[in-house]
Amino acid sequence: MLLKNSKIIVIKIGSSLLVDKNREIRNRWLSSFAQDIKKLKSNNKKVIIVSSGAIALGCKKMNYDKANLKLDKSQAIASIGQIELMNLFSQTFSKYKINISQILLTLEDTEERRRSINAKRTFENLFQLDYIPVVNENDTIATTEIKYGDNDRLASRVAQITNADLLILLSDVDGLFTKNPKIFKDAKLIKKITNFNRDIKNIYIKGKTEFGSGGMDTKIEAAKICNLAGSNMVIANGLHLNPIDQIDKKNNCTWFVSKVTKLDARKKWIISSISPKGKLIIDDGAKKALKNGKSLLAAGIKKVLGNFKKGDHVKVLDKKGKEFARGLSSFSSDEINKILGCHSNEIKKILGYISKSEVVHKDDMVKI
Numbered sequence: 001m002l003l004k005n006s007k008i009i010v011i012k013i014g015s016s017l018l019v020d021k022n023r024e025i026r027n028r029w030l031s032s033f034a035q036d037i038k039k040l041k042s043n044n045k046k047v048i049i050v051s052s053g054a055i056a057l058g059c060k061k062m063n064y065d066k067a068n069l070k071l072d073k074s075q076a077i078a079s080i081g082q083i084e085l086m087n088l089f090s091q092t093f094s095k096y097k098i099n100i101s102q103i104l105l106t107l108e109d110t111e112e113r114r115r116s117i118n119a120k121r122t123f124e125n126l127f128q129l130d131y132i133p134v135v136n137e138n139d140t141i142a143t144t145e146i147k148y149g150d151n152d153r154l155a156s157r158v159a160q161i162t163n164a165d166l167l168i169l170l171s172d173v174d175g176l177f178t179k180n181p182k183i184f185k186d187a188k189l190i191k192k193i194t195n196f197n198r199d200i201k202n203i204y205i206k207g208k209t210e211f212g213s214g215g216m217d218t219k220i221e222a223a224k225i226c227n228l229a230g231s232n233m234v235i236a237n238g239l240h241l242n243p244i245d246q247i248d249k250k251n252n253c254t255w256f257v258s259k260v261t262k263l264d265a266r267k268k269w270i271i272s273s274i275s276p277k278g279k280l281i282i283d284d285g286a287k288k289a290l291k292n293g294k295s296l297l298a299a300g301i302k303k304v305l306g307n308f309k310k311g312d313h314v315k316v317l318d319k320k321g322k323e324f325a326r327g328l329s330s331f332s333s334d335e336i337n338k339i340l341g342c343h344s345n346e347i348k349k350i351l352g353y354i355s356k357s358e359v360v361h362k363d364d365m366v367k368i
């Protein structure tokens with residue numbers, strides 16, 4: 001039902017679906033996937049594909065082992081493999097008369113508001129032109145500090161930016177289990193998660209595949225982002241032929257049902273930030289004020305952690321270190337260090353120039 005009711009659907013494919021353990025391309029699978037996409041299109045769904053595989057295909061072509069690759073080498077390998085990846089898609093999808101385009105994103109493209117709006121517009125224009133965007137991280141220039149590093153979180157950010165109704169993470173496992181299914185025979189597949197924080201406590205989430213970068217932990221991170229952005233998410237085993245059809249017919253997967261959120265697009269973007277640059281620790285009085293819908297003032301800040309600029313994403317933590325809100329800081333970390341604990345009307349004198357009186361304005365803040 002959740003699949004049928006979704007209009008905009010983001011589908012993420014892991015490398016292990018495209019390339020098997022013997023490094024053979026899974027052509028039959030990709031054709032069956034293209035058939036699924038054709039069907040979704042005929043039901044008027046707008047589809048975005050997020051596909052890994054640049055590094056896996058680059059390694060295949062160059063006969064390299066991914067495990068031994070250093071970052072700079074893997075960037076070159078990704079550049080070689082990305083063309084292989086798109087060729088593969090283009091050849092297979094053209095047989096089904098599906099048009100595809102390529103979008104390569106870096107972390108800043110979703111973390112900076114203006115760039116994320118730009119990306120959204122490009123996605124919308126491609127829908128209008130009847131092209132299916134195939135997205136990957138721009139691995140050729142991303143360095144570790146400014147990298148998603150896994151396409152699970154990248155896909156969730158794409159889902160959030162495009163206001164998608166559903167994110168499908170096609171993996172090589174059926175979904176989220178109560179324990180590690182590779183070790184414990186009595187591990188049970190969890191079919192539905194409706195209360196995110198309650199339902200995933202004490203669940204096994206470690207485990208990586210040979211080629212992919214994401215394990216279950218990055219999928220949970222992706223689910224968190226979708227949950228707050230108002231998109232549903234499903235983790236399903238993509239190894240079967242016609243993997244989307246299988247979700248529809250067998251439903252042997254894990255659904256994450258988002259609590260309906262009334263946040264506007266800007267606030268959804270704030271809350272979904274993957275890489276907040278710093279933390280503000282606040283006192284109880286400020287916490288109470290924030291709860292009542294007020295802005296965060298310098299007087300209530302006890303400590304600043306991290307180095308950030310004006311306008312950067314920050315986490316707001318209470319005295320116990322519990323994340324309480326996220327927002328955009330109106331001051332740099334250096335400035336906040338000078339004004340914390342002070343009354344707002346002292347700021348001008350301390351800094352020597354006029355500035356805002358709120359450190360995080362209520363319109364730039366989302367409580368968690």
Ligand code: GLU
Binds near residue numbers: 052056149
């Ligand atoms: N962007 C990487 C690639 O195309 C994959 C990242 C991941 O495995 O999630 O190879």
